[in-house]
Each structure stands twice: as structure tokens, then as C-alpha cells.
Amino acid sequence: MKYVYRFAEGSGSMRELLGGKGANLAEMTNLGLPVPQGFTVTTEACTRYYTDGETVAPDILGQIGEYLTKLEDETGKKFGDPGNPLLVSVRSGSRASMPGMMDTILNLGLNDAVAEGMGNLTGNPRFVYDSYRRFIQMFSDVVMELPKHTFEVLIDELKESKGVKNDTELDVGDMKTLVSRFKAYYKDKKGTDFPQEPRDQLMAAVAAVFRSWNNPRAIVYRRENDIPSGWGTAVNVQSMVFGNMGDDSGTGVAFTRNPSTGENRLYGEFLMNAQGEDVVAGIRTPQTIDQLQKVMPEAYAKFAEIAGTLERHYKDMQDMEFTIEKGKLYMLQTRNGKRTAQAALRIALDMVADGIWSKEDALMKVEPKQLDTLLHPQFEPTALKAATPAATALPASPGAACGRVCFTAEKAKAESVKGPVLLVRKETSPEDIEGMIAAEGILTARGGMTSHAAVVARGMGTCCVAGCGDCNINEAGGYLTIGNTRVNAGEFMSIDGSTGNVYIGAIPTVEAGISGDFDTFMRWADEVRTLKVRTNADTPQDAAQAVSFGAEGIGLTRTEHMFFEADRIGPMREMILSVDETERRRALEKLLPMQVKDFEGIFTAMGPRPVTIRLLDPPLHEFLPQKPEDIRALAKDMGVSEQTLKDRVDGLHEFNPMMGHRGCRLAVSYPEIAEMQARAIIRAAVNVKEATGTDLVPEIMIPLVGDVHEMKFVKDVVKKAADEELGGSGLTYMVGTMIEIPRAALTADEIAKEAEFFSFGTNDLTQMTFGFSRDDAGSFLEDYYRRKIYESDPFARLDQTGVGLLVKMAVELGRKTRPGIKLGICGEHGGDPSSVEFCHNTGLDYVSCSPFRVPIARLAAAQAKIRAK
Amino acid sequence: MKYVYRFAEGSGSMRELLGGKGANLAEMTNLGLPVPQGFTVTTEACTRYYTDGETVAPDILGQIGEYLTKLEDETGKKFGDPGNPLLVSVRSGSRASMPGMMDTILNLGLNDAVAEGMGNLTGNPRFVYDSYRRFIQMFSDVVMELPKHTFEVLIDELKESKGVKNDTELDVGDMKTLVSRFKAYYKDKKGTDFPQEPRDQLMAAVAAVFRSWNNPRAIVYRRENDIPSGWGTAVNVQSMVFGNMGDDSGTGVAFTRNPSTGENRLYGEFLMNAQGEDVVAGIRTPQTIDQLQKVMPEAYAKFAEIAGTLERHYKDMQDMEFTIEKGKLYMLQTRNGKRTAQAALRIALDMVADGIWSKEDALMKVEPKQLDTLLHPQFEPTALKAATPAATALPASPGAACGRVCFTAEKAKAESVKGPVLLVRKETSPEDIEGMIAAEGILTARGGMTSHAAVVARGMGTCCVAGCGDCNINEAGGYLTIGNTRVNAGEFMSIDGSTGNVYIGAIPTVEAGISGDFDTFMRWADEVRTLKVRTNADTPQDAAQAVSFGAEGIGLTRTEHMFFEADRIGPMREMILSVDETERRRALEKLLPMQVKDFEGIFTAMGPRPVTIRLLDPPLHEFLPQKPEDIRALAKDMGVSEQTLKDRVDGLHEFNPMMGHRGCRLAVSYPEIAEMQARAIIRAAVNVKEATGTDLVPEIMIPLVGDVHEMKFVKDVVKKAADEELGGSGLTYMVGTMIEIPRAALTADEIAKEAEFFSFGTNDLTQMTFGFSRDDAGSFLEDYYRRKIYESDPFARLDQTGVGLLVKMAVELGRKTRPGIKLGICGEHGGDPSSVEFCHNTGLDYVSCSPFRVPIARLAAAQAKIRAK
Numbered sequence A, B: 001m002k003y004v005y006r007f008a009e010g011s012g013s014m015r016e017l018l019g020g021k022g023a024n025l026a027e028m029t030n031l032g033l034p035v036p037q038g039f040t041v042t043t044e045a046c047t048r049y050y051t052d053g054e055t056v057a058p059d060i061l062g063q064i065g066e067y068l069t070k071l072e073d074e075t076g077k078k079f080g081d082p083g084n085p086l087l088v089s090v091r092s093g094s095r096a097s098m099p100g101m102m103d104t105i106l107n108l109g110l111n112d113a114v115a116e117g118m119g120n121l122t123g124n125p126r127f128v129y130d131s132y133r134r135f136i137q138m139f140s141d142v143v144m145e146l147p148k149h150t151f152e153v154l155i156d157e158l159k160e161s162k163g164v165k166n167d168t169e170l171d172v173g174d175m176k177t178l179v180s181r182f183k184a185y186y187k188d189k190k191g192t193d194f195p196q197e198p199r200d201q202l203m204a205a206v207a208a209v210f211r212s213w214n215n216p217r218a219i220v221y222r223r224e225n226d227i228p229s230g231w232g233t234a235v236n237v238q239s240m241v242f243g244n245m246g247d248d249s250g251t252g253v254a255f256t257r258n259p260s261t262g263e264n265r266l267y268g269e270f271l272m273n274a275q276g277e278d279v280v281a282g283i284r285t286p287q288t289i290d291q292l293q294k295v296m297p298e299a300y301a302k303f304a305e306i307a308g309t310l311e312r313h314y315k316d317m318q319d320m321e322f323t324i325e326k327g328k329l330y331m332l333q334t335r336n337g338k339r340t341a342q343a344a345l346r347i348a349l350d351m352v353a354d355g356i357w358s359k360e361d362a363l364m365k366v367e368p369k370q371l372d373t374l375l376h377p378q379f380e381p382t383a384l385k386a387a388t389p390a391a392t393a394l395p396a397s398p399g400a401a402c403g404r405v406c407f408t409a410e411k412a413k414a415e416s417v418k419g420p421v422l423l424v425r426k427e428t429s430p431e432d433i434e435g436m437i438a439a440e441g442i443l444t445a446r447g448g449m450t451s452h453a454a455v456v457a458r459g460m461g462t463c464c465v466a467g468c469g470d471c472n473i474n475e476a477g478g479y480l481t482i483g484n485t486r487v488n489a490g491e492f493m494s495i496d497g498s499t500g501n502v503y504i505g506a507i508p509t510v511e512a513g514i515s516g517d518f519d520t521f522m523r524w525a526d527e528v529r530t531l532k533v534r535t536n537a538d539t540p541q542d543a544a545q546a547v548s549f550g551a552e553g554i555g556l557t558r559t560e561h562m563f564f565e566a567d568r569i570g571p572m573r574e575m576i577l578s579v580d581e582t583e584r585r586r587a588l589e590k591l592l593p594m595q596v597k598d599f600e601g602i603f604t605a606m607g608p609r610p611v612t613i614r615l616l617d618p619p620l621h622e623f624l625p626q627k628p629e630d631i632r633a634l635a636k637d638m639g640v641s642e643q644t645l646k647d648r649v650d651g652l653h654e655f656n657p658m659m660g661h662r663g664c665r666l667a668v669s670y671p672e673i674a675e676m677q678a679r680a681i682i683r684a685a686v687n688v689k690e691a692t693g694t695d696l697v698p699e700i701m702i703p704l705v706g707d708v709h710e711m712k713f714v715k716d717v718v719k720k721a722a723d724e725e726l727g728g729s730g731l732t733y734m735v736g737t738m739i740e741i742p743r744a745a746l747t748a749d750e751i752a753k754e755a756e757f758f759s760f761g762t763n764d765l766t767q768m769t770f771g772f773s774r775d776d777a778g779s780f781l782e783d784y785y786r787r788k789i790y791e792s793d794p795f796a797r798l799d800q801t802g803v804g805l806l807v808k809m810a811v812e813l814g815r816k817t818r819p820g821i822k823l824g825i826c827g828e829h830g831g832d833p834s835s836v837e838f839c840h841n842t843g844l845d846y847v848s849c850s851p852f853r854v855p856i857a858r859l860a861a862a863q864a865k866i867r868a869k
Helices: A015-030 A043-051 A058-075 A112-122 A125-143 A148-162 A172-190 A198-212 A216-224 A276-281 A289-295 A297-314 A341-353 A359-365 A368-374 A381-385 A409-416 A430-438 A452-460 A516-528 A540-548 A560-564 A566-577 A581-606 A628-638 A642-652 A664-669 A671-692 A708-726 A742-746 A762-770 A774-786 A803-817 A833-842 A851-868 B015-030 B043-051 B058-075 B112-122 B125-143 B148-162 B172-190 B198-212 B216-224 B276-281 B289-295 B297-314 B341-353 B359-365 B368-375 B381-386 B409-415 B430-438 B452-460 B516-528 B540-548 B560-564 B566-577 B581-606 B628-638 B642-652 B664-669 B671-692 B708-726 B742-746 B762-770 B774-786 B803-817 B833-842 B851-868
Strands: A004-006 A038-041 A088-094 A104-108 A233-239 A250-255 A267-272 A318-325 A328-336 A394-397 A400-406 A421-425 A441-444 A463-466 A471-474 A479-482 A485-488 A492-496 A501-504 A532-536 A554-558 A611-614 A699-702 A734-739 A757-760 A822-825 A846-849 B004-006 B038-041 B088-094 B104-108 B233-239 B250-255 B267-272 B318-325 B328-336 B394-397 B400-406 B421-425 B441-444 B463-466 B471-474 B479-482 B485-488 B492-496 B501-504 B532-536 B554-558 B611-614 B699-702 B734-739 B757-760 B822-825 B846-849
Touching (some): A004 A058, A088 A198, A198 A233, A297 A318, A297 A328, A368 A851, A452 A463, A463 A492, A516 A851, A554 A581, A560 A581, A566 A581, A566 A628, A566 A642, A581 A671, A628 A642, A699 A757, A757 A803, A762 A803, A762 B742, A803 A822, A803 B742, A833 A846, A846 A851, B004 B058, B015 B043, B043 B233, B104 B198, B198 B233, B297 B328, B359 B851, B368 B833, B400 B409, B452 B463, B463 B492, B516 B851, B532 B540, B566 B581, B581 B611, B581 B671, B671 B699, B699 B757, B742 B762, B803 B822, B846 B851
Parallel strands (some): A734 A757, B441 B463, B554 B611
Antiparallel strands (some): A038 A233, A471 A479, A479 A485, B088 B104
16 A cells, blocks of 8 residues: 655645645646655555554555655755755645644754754854754644743743843854753653654654644534544655745745735735744744845746746635745645635636636635625724734624623613613523624623524524633623623623624724625526525514525524513413413413514515414423512512412423423414414414515414324414414415424324425424434533544534434425425524535425525525536 | 114124124124114214214214114104103214213103103003103213212202102102202203103214213223224114013123133122113122022023023123013123133133133233233232231222322322322222322222222222222211221222222232243243343342243343442442542442442343343433532532532533433543443453353443444443453453434444444433423323324334334344344333334344333233234
């Protein structure tokens, strides 16, 4: 088995085997570009490293040795030869670009003897010992896991004792001192001398790269980006060129186009007399690539030419690293450049205009999730630059927000009429909903990416930072502290839900929308896709926003939020406390006209587009207070005895509310609730039809069905009430169900006898299929990622193996009974690109997602269609 | 469509259409036995009654009218003709015998004119007016739903005013008075006169029978007995004969063999000068059938002959009703007789010995659930010897029971959750059914061996003593007296349903075993069945008991109960409160030797039989207290701060514990727990193997797996620890999983790569597949039964459509990957006969159930095998 390839043996198409970096080095070599020679250890060697129990097998070590000898022959230099030493860089490179892994070790091959010899050879011993101390530092850090920080301290101590400020002020003697202090520290910590044999250095470095594939940061990154852990990483060993050999040397990184704006113009920066790490580390301030033209016009011209060649060759914007050694340009890396969403659109439009890409090419080049950033308010860039985060937590719902701090939902609602507010809570609960709606942004001290705050905020498109443990909230005292800083209620804070940054004070924000390049691009997506995109929306405002983002209907209107509003919660609670049907009907009678108004608003906002409304879903106890003091207060308010209320609260208590008395089970016990809602939906539709002449066809959705008899019972209740409301309106409507219980999927042929449409509620379906609740899984899912049992969050990315199999079964069974049955999905997966692709391939008619994810779903649907060809 | 059949048009094979009673009346008619003529309205008419919105359609009414005319022709009598009146009885009769529905209306056809005429014709006006007042009473009660009780009050008032004690002391004038008072009461309540037109009476009675098919008691009974609601009931209309025409008349019920013991000898009772309802109601104490031989030798001889004919014809023990009118015998009903389990076995053995049944016939004749009663407790012999019966009455249903006295069914139901209760009633009625199910035993003050209490108790296998006249019940006062001794509600009494003895105070009971007839019969079952039967047992005691009941292994040992014992809970809590792995291992080290002892006990009890042990399953918070005061006490005990303990309790709190951090998820987070358990299992097995030379193969079961990677991770942990414990023992062991998460069933092909056996945990699988938890479903399942959405409890009877489909998929997928994979079931369904049949048909290797259900499962497995032929 061949585990090592010279650059000249590879090609750009061997990405899987050689990793992105290795494949591109090979490709550049083949293009005849000036690439320092070297070789790549394959990703298969990495996979073997893990199957062999985290050791590099002797046959692989043998091949590396062999290729090193070849490299010595090619370069004419020799590892460890003080008279003509070969030095190499060692870099990781997986299939997909992946921050988090070990990146680079430079100058490998240096030891005491080589340093001495090179000092004489180059006549520049300061440069040599500077390189040596850098190498010891990097090797100790990334290979031996000694803290980098300690080495910085040793440098600082030396500078202090010499009374100098910059590294450049240290002379060759100082560098030698550092080398010996570093080596002493190494020996003290590791118990052995710093390795002097270059081949030992190399083998240890290769193993370290393999090991870094599974460090925690890399695992998190892979999970976030759906990269399988089985891919592994390659290792690139490349002979060194030196950007730090004097003022005719330098090193830099550049893009063929501007990665922030997409402008078609070289963009980048470089440092004279420096090695690559200096650019990345940001210790010295680099110059812009334009200035290179002045400093070294020849090298610049050569670089600009190569940049053009590479972009034309790869047909995409390139991100390149280069080094100039004594005036000669070397290319160290090229890859397709990462870009902001804005730049991605601009580049796509330019590439299509220039005839380089087809529209379909362009659609495939933009990452759907990226579009999200274009839809949310952002901090005003200049103001942001001046601000320092006070804390960083989970980026739970994107966008930027700035407002006055409120510690309760009531306060947030009340204050929001005066100006923007930020709701800051330990954690949120369903009672907070109105405050959450009123707030510009939500900050919680506890909870993860799937906590109540996070889920609701994403659904509403409200910015949210969650689980900010640094934030100590004293609700009673009306203040919070972060470190030593105190923020009182009413003072300004700002949060960035895309980065998780939390700022004390106000940072102004700017709004976004779909227009210009963005609009053009989305129209291309619409031309291609066949999967419809609807939205989940509970208010006319959300509905209108979603339409402006391109939603073609509503796939899910949850009616429960409507009952938390101040004028509703009273009658709602009366209804729950009713002792018999008559009392219950009396309370429902009060809710009816309010529900009619709710639905009129939504139908008006959506015009002729289809609207699916789900009947009441959560267990009734969610509408009652739980704490003794709240129960006492409410009992007084309602004029019932505290005991009566407490008894009802106790009576409604559930061990597992997720698996309790909710969904259509409520309608089985209290059909009059479903009846009232059906009546309100149809009455509202008739009113809107009559007022506007719009031909709308409401879709009434029965939640949590698990058996056809259950479906039939509730449907009969709904139809009876609905038909009574129709009058002479000529309105038609549909009754369908959510498929969110495994048994519903398993018996979908039966259920389709009664249901006119299915909407897959993949949130609950995932919970039931996996047998764990989203609220509780947080306590163990981290362990599952750490042990590589799960590679992605099944609540974010649809589990196609298990849950997906149920969806496929239900689609097949449902269509068997009712060939034209309308099929959609309304779980949060509706806005996740890989899940959207699954829905397209499974033959669903539409996906439904939160308004802010509508453009993502539109693009993902187009990409799925193109990929399926 | 033909909805009505004359008896002579039907046959015994038309049970589905005519109901059991109608088919047997037809069969007896065809056999030439003396059956009063009549006709049957079919079960299809009942089904139409419901599809037609609870009305009897005109075509059906027409056919009934037509057949009534035919009956008039046959009998030569006429409905409503005072000179020659036809009277009929109206009785329900479904396919399966079903208490809870409307049973019987006698004397229909009586009105003022007919009564007058019949008085003259018979010369016995007292008999006629007695019949008339009974008819008004029955009709008002069952057809018009006026409370029966009121009529009893009117009778009591009259008796009081006349100063008499017995009904028989009332003369013809009194009967006329009662008739007119009853009619007046009827008019007062219903607003119309009591119907005088016999055809109107008949049509109303037929509709009432149909309606009674869906009364709540009937629904409860069907659910308990797995009878589909779609079957419907037939209605039998039969010309009346009169057992109350004087001392040459009488009525009775009898069995061809003793239904309590199985003794091959006529057994029954009769009342002279009475109608059937008097026997059933238990108002007068009847004579035994033997006495009939003395009183009316000819009628007795004829009856004995017919009884023999019927038993030979039906090849089964018969339960018959008869009436003697002026010396002439009429057969009113026959059916296969219900019998105690003891009788069933005796009859089966006798029938096989006599060559009437094959062994397989015999196996099919015994209801598996009935065997339960044979395993039910008997009094502890020494305690019994020391006890003196306070009274003795009829031994109505065998077994011994001891419990706290409850005087109402509601109370019995409510109190039964706290401990055993004894239901004590004057007499029981169908409304008491739920209390009867909840009670350990039933004691009645009135009624005979065929009273409601006795029949129902025998059917359920519940111990019952009936007709205890010494027992004076003061329900309102909440006490009873026997002689001078008073027993209050809530105090203990004990009854022996095999002897009829009643004791004040508690006599401890002991379990019974398998021997004699029972043992022989069970061996027949074992010869036939191929499905193995294991038991669920957590202690050596349970294991030994199960083996004595025929268990062939343990399918499920739950290890969590072991940790609640006094010496374990301490280290267990230490383990849970540990802050790191080192601390946790220290606590686990203390538990290890205790677990080794646990498993040694179980392995020793089971010998070479297979034993499956499940690793820790419940969430850790189950081992910690929840109430503030308990937390305080424990913190003090453990020497930790209250806050530390509270924080850990809070940290472990789960919204949905059923779907939380439990099962193998614990082992993923804390592998050292699984490691300790694996070590304990293998160490115990090696010890027992070395001590006894028994070749045992422990089966280690990983719970709650949903993904193959999860299975593999925990299996690796288990195998590593287990292999270290093997030493040179030569022991082998297996590692498998429970299939109890839908996703495990859906991906069983993957999971079978790692699992050596599957055990279907159908309790959890049912919860997840239906999406409701057993603990919470109580609040709505009643509504589901009431609305006829579910017909049986999916936790008691395996849902073959949904959950069963997952089981079938998993069996197929699992065998595809690992053809010889061992398959079993360990949910509670393992002891339910219909579920056992499903397991046999699905090709499982074994079922596992609680020890007391082992004989049930053995018989059910044999029946499944026979039925599948």
C-alpha cells in the first residue's frame, strides 16, 4: 500500500487521498509554478494510525523515510548535515479546510550542529538561531503539548532584563540564550533532551498531526460542519524556504478577490523579513499586498501573474500563501478562498457575467447557511471595531442586538414601547414569550443551543446568546455582574448572536433585507428548484417577513403562543379550571373572537398562499403557574381558592410532559377546544375571503396523531364545526395531520385514509425515535460527541438512517392510500440544507422553516435539485 | 338483507351472526329439545343500529314485525290478545359471553288488558299481576333507565304498611296496587303512560339491547377480555314459559360438571315457583339440583338426560338454564360452562382420559390467563390453624385473600393502590366491575354460586365467598358486624374462596406451586410448544420460584433494585456525588463485592439455565431524595453540605426522565459503572462455575441502545473488563442489547453487527412508539376507551400494528446480519397470551415474564403452536 506521494506524483483531483493542501501543492507543481519540493503522507495513513491504536505503523514510517531520502536527492541537501542542511515544514491538510487541527511546524531539521553550520553558511547566525528557537517553541507546543505561553514568558523576561521592547532588538547572543533556555525548560518538563535527530523530529511531528485530527476543537468543528470523522488528515512535508533571510525576503497571504466584498482585485498582506507564523500571529502589523508592488515590483508582478493563472485554472477565487526568499517567489499553498456571504454573491454574479460559471455553477458555490448573516441586523462595522467583548457564550440565534437590560418578560414588554430592550434571564420558559417577542435580543446565563431561549429565538429570528456562565444575574437586586463590572437594569448591553459575543454598552446596528445581488441570486435558485418553501409563522408580522424572504405559504402556525397574551391567558386559565364541559365552553366562547382575529391577521398577510394551522399542542399545565407564590397570586386574581388552583396544578402534573396529555390527546378529552379552534379558523377564512375576494384554502392540522381512530375522531369534531361555519361562502378547506409519533409513520397507510395532508414534525419524531428529549439530551450529548458516537446533532441535522427511514416509510405508505396526498416538513430541520436535500430526494412537496431560514431553504432546494441530476 | 332468524332457521355454527345464545337456542331446537319458540335479531342489525346513528332502521323493524307474526302463528297466541296472549322474553346475546350488557326482560307483552284476561284464563291473578309488576320494573330499568332502586322502595313501603316481611306474603290486591303505583311513578318520570302496545314494548326493548352494547361496563369488560367493539350483540325474542305458576313450576341453572372442582356430576340450583331473575338476583336462597330429584323426579330425569345429550353434542361441559312450567321442562339456554382453573384442568384430564379430547384439544380448552388463580396465594397453614372462622358461606371462587375492608367499588379501586383490599358488598352488580378487578377478594352477604359476584370472580380468578348471611353490612355507617363483632372499613378481614370460610383480622397468605393435574397439564403444553419461556427475576428467591413454575432461564435481571438496599444506597449515592472519575471509582469499588454476591445468588439459583443481566438503567436522580427535608437529612448523613447535595439533585433534574440520561447513556458518560457491573457478573459466574462445576453462559444486556456506535462503545467497555475477569476459567459469555428505542428496531441490521442477542423491551418500545409515557397516559387513556379509539391497553396487550411492525422489522434486519442471533422479549407483554402468540408467529426464541406468568406463557406458547398449524 502506497502511503506517501511526491508532489509531482499527485494532482488536484486526489483531494480525498492527499487532502486539500496536498492536492493543490501537487496541482501547482504540475502547472510548473515555483513550489518548494516535498511529499504528502496520505489520509489513509491517518486512518491506519487510528485503527492501529494510535501508532504509526512501521511500513508507513519506512515509506516516509524513503521519500525523505528522495527529497534529499532532489534538493541536494541532507537532513542533519551541518554543511548543507535540509529543513522542512510539516503541515496538516484534510479534505475540507478545517481549523482546530495542528497547523504548521516550520524549520524542522534544525539541531545544535545544523544551527552552528547554517550560521556559518548563511553568514546570518541571528536568523538561524531565531529560526531554531521558533522551531523548539512550535515543536514543544504542538508535538509535545508544552504550553506555548511559557516560552513567551521566557522571551519577555529576556527582553525585560535587556531593557528592549521588540523581538527585533534581540541579537544573535540573545537568540542563543533563548535556545538554551528553551531546551532547558523542555528537558525539565519532558525529562529528556530536545530531540537532535531530524528524522525523530519528523516522525514525531507526523504522529502529532494525526493526533490533532481528534482534538476537541477539531471534533466540535467537524460536528458544526458535517465533516465525517472517518476522513482523516494528510500531512505535507515540504522543504523550507525562508522569508526571514533579510530585506529581500518576506512572506504573505493573499486572495485573488476581496473576501469581504467580492471586489475583483488582489487583496492580502505581507511582512518583510518574516516567517509565515508572524503574519498569522498578528505580532507585527503587515503591509497590504499593493505595497509589495512598490517594495519588490518583480516579485509582485510574478505573484499577480500566478494569481491570475490559479484563479483561471481553479475557476474560483483563490486564497494563497507565498514566501519570497532573497527576491525569489515561492508558492506555499493555494485553495478556494473563504468569503463572506456578501462577497460570495458578488463573486457569483461576476463569474456568471464573465461566462466563467453557469447559473447552476454559481448556485452550487454559495453555502446556504451563509445567507443567514445577510438577513439579520449587524453591528455598525466602525462601532464594532472599537468595542471589546465582556464575555463570549453560545451563538444561539444570529444577528446583532442592542438594548436596555430587562430582567423579566413583563418589564421587557413594558419597556419595549419606549425603545429597544434586551431580555436577560437565567433561562427562559414559555411564560416569557411576550417579553421574548418584545425584546431586540435575548441573553441567558444557562442553557445550550437547543434550550428554550435558543429554539424560540431562532424561530422568531431574534438574536440570542445563550449559556453565558460569566453573567451573574441578580434579578431581585435588578443588576448583573460580569467579572467586576456591574450592569443595572435599564442600562445598555449589546450581543452578537452570530459570534456569541456579549458587550457592555450600546453598539449601533444596521438592518438587512433581500435586494440587489442577493435578490438576483435567489431568483436563480427559484428558477431551478421544484421543492416549495413555506415558513413557520405564528403572527401576521412573522408571516409578512417570511413572504418578503420568499416564503410560498405557511407550513406551521402554532396556536399556543396566542394564548399567552395578556387578554387570552385569563380565559384560557378559566377554561383549564372548568369543572365540566358547560363551564369550559363558556370560557372557550370568550377565546373564540380573539382566535378569529388572530387568524384573520394571518390569512390577510398571506393572501392566496396556503396556510397550515395546527390545533393546540402543549399540555395544559404550561398555561398555569408552578411556583407556590405565583399560584397564590393567580388564585387571588381569578377569585378561586388557592387550594382549588393548587389541586388543578397538581392534577395536571406530568412525569414526562413530552409524552403526556397534549396534542390531539387534548382534543380527545376536550373536543370543545378543537371545535372552537376549527370554528375560528373557518370563520376567519370566510371573513377574509369575503372582504378581499381572495380564494384561500385553510389547512387544519391535527397534532400528535398515532392512530387512525384518533385522527378520525378529532377530524370529525373539526369538520362538524367547520362545516357549520362555511355558510354560503363556497370556501374549501383541508384537514391533515402532523406525523411526529413513530406509530403514525408506521401506520401512515391507515392514517392517510383520514388525513388530506401529512406534515412531518421532525422535532418530536426525532425525540421519540431516539428516545431522548431535547431538553434533557444536553446532559449527555457532549459525551456522545466526545466518544464519536454521534457526529452531528440529530435535532439540527435530520438523522436520515433512523428518523429518515420512518419519513420514507410514511411517504410511501401515505401515497399508497392517497396518491395525491400533500407532504411537507415543519420541524426545525426544514431550514437545514442537508435535511432539505433529504426532503427533495424523498419527494416531499415542501419544507417549512422559520422566516429567517427561508432563503437558506430556497438555495438548499435548488442545490438538491442540481445535485440530484 | 336478512336480519331476523327463527330458531329453527339457525344452527350452532352461526355464532357470529346470531350470538352465542341465539346459535345455541337454534342448535337445541334442531336437536329436538324442548325449547320455547322464538327468533333472533342478528348482530348485523346491531352494527347497523350504530352506523345508522343509533336508530333501528325501518327495514329491520319490518322484519321483526314479520317474525313476530310468524311466532304468533307457531304458538297460536297473539300479542296483546287478552283471550290468548303471547308473552316473550328479550335477551341480549353476543358472540362471546359478556356480562355488563342488558341481560333479560321477561313477560314482555303484558299490559292492563292482557293482565286482566290472563288472570281470568290462568285462575291465578296474583301470579299474573306479580309478573306484570316485575315487567314494569324491568322495562323501566333497562329500557327507560329509571332507577331500579325506586321500585324496591315502593315495594318495601307497601310491605311495611301491611306489616309483612316477604314478597310472598303480598296478595293479588297488593300486586295490583304495586302495578298502579309503578305506572304512576313511570308517568311522573317519563311524562308518558307506560306503553300498553306490546309491539312498541318489543321495539323499544330491542333498541335498548343494542344500546347496552356500548354502556361503560360493557366497554370495560370488552377491554379486559380483548373483545372487539365491532362485533355487536344479537337479540333473542322467545315465547315465555313460567316457572312461577305454582308449586309444580320452578326455574334453575345447572352445569353438567362441577364448575369449581370439575367433578363429573350435575351441579346447580333451582327455585320453586319463581322466575329466572330470582335465582340470579340471589334474593331467595335456592335449593341444589340434587333436591330437584326428590321434588320432581320426572322433570329431573328429563333434565339429566338432556344435560348428557348436550355435553356429548358440544363435547364440553355445559351451563344450562331451564324452567319447569306446570311439570313440563323447557330449556332456555345452554353454553359451554365457565369454570375455575382447577375445574378446567380436572375436566381436561377427564376428557382426555375418556378419549373425547386429544391432548391438543385439551390444551386449547383452557384459558391461559385462568391458570393464574392456581398460583394465587393460600393461607399460611400454621396461621390458618390458629384462626377461627367468624362465619362460613359459599366457596364461590377459590384461593385465599386478606385485605382491608372496603364497602364500595370506588373505595376498593382507590385504596388498592396502597395495599390489598377486600371488597365487601351486600351483593355485587355490573357497576362494581372495576372495584372487583382491584380487590384481592370479594365477600357478599347475599346470592348463590351463580350470583353476579360468584360468576365474575371465577372469571377473573379472584377469590370470592358469596351469600354470607351472617355478615350484616352497614355501608352508610362504614362497618359490618358478624355476631357481636364489629369490623370497620379499613380493618383487615380474610376469606377462603375454596372453603367459604370468613375470618376477622389478617391471615398471612403463601404462594402455591405446580403439582398433580396442573403439572400433568403443563407437561402436555411443554411437549407441544417450541417457544421457550424465561422469567424476569431480580433476586434468587424470584428466580427459584420461577424455576418451580417452569421457567427455562432468566430473560431480564434488573440490577437497579439491588442498589436501593440499605447497605448499597450509601456507596451508590457517593458514586453519584463524585466530582471526578477517581472518586467515582472509589465508590464503585465498594459496590463491586456486593454486586458479585447478588449475581452469585442468581447464578446459583438458576444452575445451567441462561441468565440475562441488564446493566444499570434508571436515571441517577432516582437514587437521590427530592424533598428538601430528605435532602437535608441525607446531607447530614453523608457529611456533605446541603447546598452541594441540592446542586447535584438540581443538576440531575430532568424534564422527561423517561427520555433522559439513563440506560446505556449512563455507561457512555460513566463507563466505569458498566465496567464494575461487567466485572461483577463475570467474577460471580467464574466463582459459581468453580464452586459447582456448572457450565453457565452469562448474557450481559446493554439497555436503551439506539445506535450501533453506542452499542459498540459500551460493549468494548464491558468486554475489556469481562475478559480481565475470565482468568483461566474457560467461561464464555455473551453481550447483547435490549431493543426498546424505535431507532434500534429501525437500524437493527447495524446493531446486530455488535449485539449477540436482542431482547425486545416492549414496555419502553410501546411508550416511544406511541409517544406517551405509561405514568402519564392514565389521564387520557380512559377517554380513548370511552371514545372507542383504543380497544385495549397497549401496555398490557402488544400493539401488533405499530409496535409489532417494529419488532418484525428488527427480527428480519437482525437475522439478515447475524442469522443465529438469539431473540427474546422481556417486556410485560411476555406474559400476555395474545402477545405470546405474536412472539411465536414472529419467530422469537423465547418470551420472558414475571414468575407468576410463566405457566400462562407456557400454555399460551403451546396454543400458539397449535393454532399456527
